[in-house]
Amino acid sequence: MTATSVTSLTVNTRVYEGQKPGTSGLRKAVKVFQQEHYTENFVQATLHALGDQLTGCTLVVGGDGRFYVREAVTKIIRIAAANGVRKLIVGQNGILSTPAVSTIIRKYKTQGGIVLTAxxxxGGPDADFGIKFNCDNGGPAPDNVTNKIYEITKTLQSYKIIPDISIDIDKVQSVSIEVDGRPFIVDIIDSVKDYVEFMKEIFDFASIRKLLQGSADKPAFKILINSMNGVTGPYVKQIFSTELGVDETSLVNIKPLEDFGGLHPDPNLTYAKDLVNAIKEGPYDFGAAFDGDGDRNMASKIHQKILGKKAFFVTPSDSLAVLAANLKLIPYFQKTGVKGYARSMPTAAAIDRVAVKNGVKFFEVPTGWKYFGNLMDAGNLSLCGEESFGTGSDHIREKDGVWACLAWLNVIAGLGKSVENILLDHWKVYGRNFFTRYDYENCDSACADKMMQSIETLVEKPDFIGKQLQYEGKEYIVKQVDNYSYTDSVDGSKATKQGLRILFADGSRIVFRLSGTGSSGATIRMYIDSYENDPVTFEKDAQLVLKPLINIALELSELCQHTGRNAPTVIT
Ligand code: G6P
Ligand code: ZN
Structure with a gap:
C-alpha cells in the first residue's frame, strides 16, 4: 500500500455523436476509441449516470485482454479517482472474463462494474473494442441506464481526470492514494480466484474429475477445450488442468492475446472450425470453445454412431433444453430449486417443452442478456439461454461459457451417457426443434432497413394471416405475425420492435431481426425454427429438414434482391 496525494483536473471536451450503447455496451472500432477524449467522454458519462451512487462507490474493472484494454483500464482508474469513486477492483493485467466481473460484483456487493470487451x-489495432457497464446485480445495464448514459454523452462538455496516477496493473496489490483529501483505493486482484472458487461450489467437481480421469471400469472421457486466445485461457487452465487434472495438450489457445492470434473469437461452426475438425479427427468425446470475453460457449462431439464420423454440434437451443431437463444433477440447483426457465425470442422452442412437461415457469424475452436479470432478481428464473451460444443461470447475471461446459460435464457424469445418447434420448421424450440462423454481415444499413420495412408491410396485409406458403411440396400456414414486443413482468418496462416474426400453424417460425452488436454496417439475422416429433427425422441434417422454410423466408423477404447477397456470411 502506498499513499500519495494528488488533485483532479477538469478537461474541456467535445461531444462525439453516436455513443449509444447497443445490445451489449458501446462497441466500435479501436480507432474510434483512440480519438482524443472519446473513451474519456464515455467513461465520464457512465460514471455520471450513477447519480447519487457515484461518490464513495466501489466498481469492478476488467476486460478480455484485447488490444486497448490496458489503456482503457488506465484511463478508467484516472477518471474514477477524479470523480469520487472510493475503490476499484481491477483484474490483474486488466484481465477479467465477463462472467468473472459479474461474479465479483455480486460477491463483494459493489455498485457495478465496467467490462472492456467487444x-x-x-481484436487488435484494426479491429474492435467495447465498454459495457454492469449494475449492482452483476448484469448488463438495462435500457433506462444505457439511455441515460447516451443522453449524457450528447451534451458532455468536460470530464474529470487525474493524469498523474499510474499503477502497475500486472501486480496483485492494493494501492491507496489520497485524492482531493479522500482515500482512493485500487485493488489489483487475481483474475481467476473468485470465479474458480464459485464454480467449485456450484458443480460436483469430484464426479467431473472421475469422469475425466476414468476409472477401473470406464475409460477417461476425453475433452478438448479451445479458448480461441480469448480471456478464458487462465480460467480454463486453473479449472481443467489444476483442479480436474486434464492434460494441457487438450486445452488449446489458452493464452489471451491482444488480437486473439488473428482469430475471430466467436465459437460457432465457421469461426471455431479448428475445434470441430479436431473433434472430427481426434479421439475426443466432447469439445467446447468460448468467445473472446468468455460468456459464449459451443459444445461439440463426434456423432460417430449416427452420422458416421462426422462432427456435430449441440445447438444452443438443444443444449439449453438438455440442461433444463437435467438440472437436478447439479448441486447448486439441488440447493436452490428450479425457479423457472427462459429463452430469447429467436431461440428455438425446445426448452418450452421441458417447461411444460416438468411444470416449471417459462419466459420468452427479447435478444439481450439484460432481459433475464429482472426475472432472476425477482426469484422467477434459474436457467436461461440464447441461440447465440449463450447459456447461463441465476448464479450470476451474465451468460457463462465455462459454467455451461462444466454444467454439461456434470450432467454427463451424472447420467453416465455419451453426448449423442443424451440428445437422442432427449428428442425421444420431447421431439426435436430443428433450428438454423443465417447471418448476412456488414450489409448496407439503408438496404437492410428497407428490407425490414418491406417485410413488415407485406406481413401486415390483412390477408397474410391464413396464407399457405409452399416450397417443393411442403406447405406452411401463417398463423400470426408481429414485430415482437415485450413487457417486463417485474418493472413493467417495454421493449418494442425486437424482430419480425412469422408464426405458422404447426409451431414453425421465421424471424428476421437486425443485430444490435455489429460495429459497422448492418447484420441481418434470419432465424428458422421447426418442430418434428417423428423419430425418423431426429437424425437428419437441420439444413435439409429446414430447406423449404429457409427458401420461403428468402422468397418472401426478397433478401437477396435487397442486399445483393447470394449467400449468408455465417450459417449456424
Ligand atoms: C451479445 C449479447 C447477447 C445477444 C447477442 C446477439 O452476446 O450479450 O445477449 O444475444 O449479443 O446479439 P445480436 O444483436 O448481435 O443478435
Ligand atoms: Zn461474449
Whole structure:
C-alpha cells in the first residue's frame, strides 16, 4: 500500500455523436476509441449516470485482454479517482472474463462494474473494442441506464481526470492514494480466484474429475477445450488442468492475446472450425470453445454412431433444453430449486417443452442478456439461454461459457451417457426443434432497413394471416405475425420492435431481426425454427429438414434482391 496525494483536473471536451450503447455496451472500432477524449467522454458519462451512487462507490474493472484494454483500464482508474469513486477492483493485467466481473460484483456487493470487451468481435489495432457497464446485480445495464448514459454523452462538455496516477496493473496489490483529501483505493486482484472458487461450489467437481480421469471400469472421457486466445485461457487452465487434472495438450489457445492470434473469437461452426475438425479427427468425446470475453460457449462431439464420423454440434437451443431437463444433477440447483426457465425470442422452442412437461415457469424475452436479470432478481428464473451460444443461470447475471461446459460435464457424469445418447434420448421424450440462423454481415444499413420495412408491410396485409406458403411440396400456414414486443413482468418496462416474426400453424417460425452488436454496417439475422416429433427425422441434417422454410423466408423477404447477397456470411 502506498499513499500519495494528488488533485483532479477538469478537461474541456467535445461531444462525439453516436455513443449509444447497443445490445451489449458501446462497441466500435479501436480507432474510434483512440480519438482524443472519446473513451474519456464515455467513461465520464457512465460514471455520471450513477447519480447519487457515484461518490464513495466501489466498481469492478476488467476486460478480455484485447488490444486497448490496458489503456482503457488506465484511463478508467484516472477518471474514477477524479470523480469520487472510493475503490476499484481491477483484474490483474486488466484481465477479467465477463462472467468473472459479474461474479465479483455480486460477491463483494459493489455498485457495478465496467467490462472492456467487444465480446466475439475480432481484436487488435484494426479491429474492435467495447465498454459495457454492469449494475449492482452483476448484469448488463438495462435500457433506462444505457439511455441515460447516451443522453449524457450528447451534451458532455468536460470530464474529470487525474493524469498523474499510474499503477502497475500486472501486480496483485492494493494501492491507496489520497485524492482531493479522500482515500482512493485500487485493488489489483487475481483474475481467476473468485470465479474458480464459485464454480467449485456450484458443480460436483469430484464426479467431473472421475469422469475425466476414468476409472477401473470406464475409460477417461476425453475433452478438448479451445479458448480461441480469448480471456478464458487462465480460467480454463486453473479449472481443467489444476483442479480436474486434464492434460494441457487438450486445452488449446489458452493464452489471451491482444488480437486473439488473428482469430475471430466467436465459437460457432465457421469461426471455431479448428475445434470441430479436431473433434472430427481426434479421439475426443466432447469439445467446447468460448468467445473472446468468455460468456459464449459451443459444445461439440463426434456423432460417430449416427452420422458416421462426422462432427456435430449441440445447438444452443438443444443444449439449453438438455440442461433444463437435467438440472437436478447439479448441486447448486439441488440447493436452490428450479425457479423457472427462459429463452430469447429467436431461440428455438425446445426448452418450452421441458417447461411444460416438468411444470416449471417459462419466459420468452427479447435478444439481450439484460432481459433475464429482472426475472432472476425477482426469484422467477434459474436457467436461461440464447441461440447465440449463450447459456447461463441465476448464479450470476451474465451468460457463462465455462459454467455451461462444466454444467454439461456434470450432467454427463451424472447420467453416465455419451453426448449423442443424451440428445437422442432427449428428442425421444420431447421431439426435436430443428433450428438454423443465417447471418448476412456488414450489409448496407439503408438496404437492410428497407428490407425490414418491406417485410413488415407485406406481413401486415390483412390477408397474410391464413396464407399457405409452399416450397417443393411442403406447405406452411401463417398463423400470426408481429414485430415482437415485450413487457417486463417485474418493472413493467417495454421493449418494442425486437424482430419480425412469422408464426405458422404447426409451431414453425421465421424471424428476421437486425443485430444490435455489429460495429459497422448492418447484420441481418434470419432465424428458422421447426418442430418434428417423428423419430425418423431426429437424425437428419437441420439444413435439409429446414430447406423449404429457409427458401420461403428468402422468397418472401426478397433478401437477396435487397442486399445483393447470394449467400449468408455465417450459417449456424
Ligand atoms: C451479445 C449479447 C447477447 C445477444 C447477442 C446477439 O452476446 O450479450 O445477449 O444475444 O449479443 O446479439 P445480436 O444483436 O448481435 O443478435
Ligand atoms: Zn461474449
Amino acid at each position: 465480446s466475439h468481435n475480432p
